[in-house]
Amino acid sequence: MENAEEDLQLLEMARLAAEKAYCAYSNFHVGAAVETEIGIFSGCNVENASYGLSMCAERVALFSAAAAGARNFERLAVSCVDALDGSLLNAKMPCGACRQVMSELMQPGSRIIIDGAGQFLLADLLPQPFRLDMDKQS
Ligand code: THU
Numbered sequence: 001m002e003n004a005e006e007d008l009q010l011l012e013m014a015r016l017a018a019e020k021a022y023c024a025y026s027n028f029h030v031g032a033a034v035e036t037e038i039g040i041f042s043g044c045n046v047e048n049a050s051y052g053l054s055m056c057a058e059r060v061a062l063f064s065a066a067a068a069g070a071r072n073f074e075r076l077a078v079s080c081v082d083a084l085d086g087s088l089l090n091a092k093m094p095c096g097a098c099r100q101v102m103s104e105l106m107q108p109g110s111r112i113i114i115d116g117a118g119q120f121l122l123a124d125l126l127p128q129p130f131r132l133d134m135d136k137q138s
Pocket of ligand 1: 023026028030044045046047054055056057058093094095098
């Protein structure tokens with residue numbers, strides 16, 4: 001495994017971020033941490049009484065980094081801390097919306113470290129992400 005120690009540090013940051021989760025409705029705590037050229041940014045899920053407005057931990061971390069000016073997103077770690085004991089593998093995995101956002105900001109070869117599930121290449125998590133064909137825009 002590549003950079004195992006650094007991966008574990010990033011994962012620890014994701015687990016720590018999960019402690020901050022605002023998950024009043026699901027009580028499902030998630031944390032994420034992304035390494036960029038200007039540092040590491042973390043995030044947690046933030047829910048809303050209007051359920052659809054809730055935001056996942058991965059996107060909070062990625063958007064925080066982008067808003068701070070980051071443009072090179074190296075690796076992302078995510079921890080669904082409430083799904084680590086005996087839960088289905090799918091309960092630990094990033095949702096489809098977050099995979100699309102990762103595909104916007106990260107590279108197909110970027111590594112996504114998922115607590116209790118292992119590490120994956122982004123291209124394996126979302127093989128055919130949506131892209132705008134900018135040549136077709138007027
Ligand atoms: N959640 C995340 O933060 N990331 C994911 O990839 C999957 C789901 C959050 C959203 C919601 O607050 C809670 O987990 C239960 O779905």
